[in-house]
Amino acid sequence: MNLLTDSLISALHLVVSLDADMVSIVFVSLKVSSTSTLVASLIGIPLGFFIAFKSFPGKPLVLTILNTLLALPTVVIGLFVYSFIARRGIFGSLGLLYTQKAIIIGQTLLVLPIVATFTIAAISRIDTRYRKTAMTLGANQIQTAVVLFWEARFGIIAAVIAAFGRVIAEVGISMMLGGNAKGFTRTITTAMALEFDKGEFTLAVALGIILLMVSFGINLLFHSLQGRSRI
Secondary structure, eight states, X not given: OOHHHHHHHHHHHHHHHTOHHHHHHHHHHHHHHHHHHXXXXXXXHHHHHHXXXXXXXXXXXXXXXXXXXXXXXXXXXXXXXXXXXXXXXXXXXXXXXXXXXXXXXXXXXXXXXXXXXXXXXXXXXXXXXXXXXXXXXXXXXXXXXXXXXXXXXXXXXXXXXXXXXXXXXXXXXXXXXXXXXXXXXXXXXXXXXXXXXXXXXXHHHHHHHHHHHHHHHHHHHHHHHHHXXXX
């Protein structure tokens, strides 16, 4: 059998047997990715609502900046955050470098523009009559925002899913800010890169399978919820 077949069979054995090292790596990756997605959502969704609702000077510039940040390379964010939390940086005394907190900070900055931009797009697609009707019936701004949130919920959920998919698959920030420490900051992608460099493909393939399973499961759940709402 060739290398691919051997690696795939051995990788499936690792996945089925729930290898301890593999489970530890997956746990760390899910933890930091979920946390950064949650923080980015708590900031990005209200920010998206504000930008979509309000008219203010420089709004086109803000939208342009957000759209530009969608394509920002992870290594640029990693370098930016590193310059602040390194020992000689402004926040160096906090000891954040090479910790899970550092990865979360970097990943949050990475996906914040995604959540905000997708939220703006979801809100902008809603018929303006919803907002006018709610305000005519005496709804205040918060109540109106709740109505629009419900109408745009699938677009906003899609934004959160896209953000999670972006952070769980990134490698630059995790490597630069986390240091790839075993059992502590080693994520799925950094472990795959390390195993590839070592010429050991079994664990890398197993982690790749799990990464695909996680992405497939989340998207399957989203489409399931979307389908139920139409029944």
